[in-house]
Amino acid sequence: MNKLSLIISFITVLILGACKQKQPPADPEIPVNLLKIKAKNVLYYDQYPSTTAALSQVNLLPQVQGAITGIFFTEGTHVEKGQKLFEIDRRIYQDNYDAAVANRKVAEGSLTQAQQDADRYEYLNKYNAVAKQLYDHAVIALQNAQNQLSASGQAVKTAKTNLNYATVYAPFSGTIGFSQVKLGDVVNVGSTILNTISTDDPMAVDFVINEKQLPKFERLQQSKGSAVDSLFTLLLSDNSLYPVNGKISVIDRAVNPQTGSVTIRLVFANPKRMLRVGMSCVVRVHNQEAGPQLVVPGKAVVEQMGEYFVFTAKDSLVNNPKAGADSAKNKISRLFAVQKKVQPGQTIGAGMIIKSGIAAGDRIVVDGVQLLRNGVPITTANKAAPSAGGKGGR
CATH class of the missing domain: 1.10.287 (Helix Hairpins)
Structure with a gap:
């Protein structure tokens, strides 16, 4: 009986030892890089795809029938109001x-x-x-x-x-295009297009905004005197900056009910005829937000189902597994990741403005974000913090 008891005791010890080995280890610390957020003044622009347009454009149509006997201009050039353009057999x-x-x-x-x-x-x-x-x-x-x-x-x-x-004159000053008729062609009243002429100085630039932005542009239109310099600038198709600033001219009368958008028209002086009708360009609207902004690296922002989050570092005191239960040093400080929902603003290069959700002085995770979840322990050991020259920011 004693022998049986010894065998049972031995088996029990083995089972308890095996169970002890299968217990999951404590959560490992995930190495990350931290960045302490500071508010700073930033210059940025809201950008909108746009198209140049003429303030006035007309197709030249003959009012009498006959053969073209004279063409008195160079195609693609500027013509003045009242200038003689075509002559029909008189x-x-x-x-x-x-x-x-x-x-x-x-x-x-x-x-x-x-x-x-x-x-x-x-x-x-x-x-x-x-x-x-x-x-x-x-x-x-x-x-x-x-x-x-x-x-x-x-x-x-x-x-x-x-x-x-029988003589066709320019109805206004502008740029004239390619002629649709040549000498000797017979033209018909009101149906044959001779040419197209469009105004070229100033030039309109049209772009589309979401209806949620409409109040902002209405305020800009009404407060012309207090607008900042370079409020409206233009990037040409080669990414060069057009040298003249524009001003808001017209806000379309109605919002498109299918798209929820509305068209805005700017006007730019065009003395050197750099702008031509139909050009694709980008309107830049200078930001009007006063005061410092919080800018974080774009890679620190995580998008989940249309919502945006960042991970911040939080110091917490935890039990020291290496100290005894009765030790006075049984508490140590550890870093934990805390997920915070933020409201993003304009993207500026590799950075992004954060409008709400974090504050200046918060430390955010900029590397290792993909491995994190809310509440996991993190460490900056063996990681180079972006602003600390190779030392983790704790």
């Missing part, structure tokens, strides 16, 4: 004008004759020396002659207008 319109002028002179002669006859019959009628019917006919003939002269005068105006339409 001969038939000149002939019609000359004939209308001649008909007006005949009408003037007929009116003179009718006036003389009416005056004569009016005198005779006073003394009953002429038949009443002849007098009435003379008065009617005078009225007809007056109407005929008026009609011939209108015919002269119409012929003159058609003759003037």
Whole structure:
């Protein structure tokens, strides 16, 4: 019986030893890099894809029919208001004008004759020396002659207008494009496009914003006097900065209900004709937020289902496993990762502005974030903190 008890005791010791070995070890410390956040003044821009547009643009259409007999400009150049651009065969319109002028002179002669006859019959009628019917006919003939002269005068105006339409002038100053017709081409009234002309100084730049940003731009439009320098600048397609600053001109009358967006129009002076209609560019809007901002490395920010988080380091006192239970030194300081939800702002290079969720002085994890979860222990041992020249920030 004693022997059996010894065997049972031995087996129990083995089982207890095996169980003790299978107990999970304490959470290992995850090596990280920490960065102490400081508020600082930053310069950044909100950027919007945009397109240049003309404030005024028109297709030149002929008002009379005929063959093109003259082109008096260089394509793709600036033309002035009233400059002669095209000429349509004038001969038939000149002939019609000359004939209308001649008909007006005949009408003037007929009116003179009718006036003389009416005056004569009016005198005779006073003394009953002429038949009443002849007098009435003379008065009617005078009225007809007056109407005929008026009609011939209108015919002269119409012929003159058609003759003037045979020459096409620039309706305003701007840049003219490629001609759609050549010398000798026959053009039709109101259907043949001769060319397109658009204003070039100033130039409009259109871009689209979300309707949530509309109040901000309405305030910018109303407070033109207090706007900062370089509020609206323009990056060209080669990433060069356009040398002239713009100003807000028009906010579209309505929000697009399908996209929840609204179009904003800026105006830029264009004295050197660097901007042309239809160019793709980027509008930069200078930030208006006053005071220092919190900027963290973009790699420190974790996105989860549309929400953004950072991990901060928190000091906590824990039991020292190497000290006895009755030891006065049974507490040690350890770092733990604490997940905090933040509201991100503008991205500036490799950094990101944080609007809320953390404060200046917080230490955030910038390396090793992918291994963390809330509450795990961390260490800066054998890690180089970004701002400490190779020493972990504790």
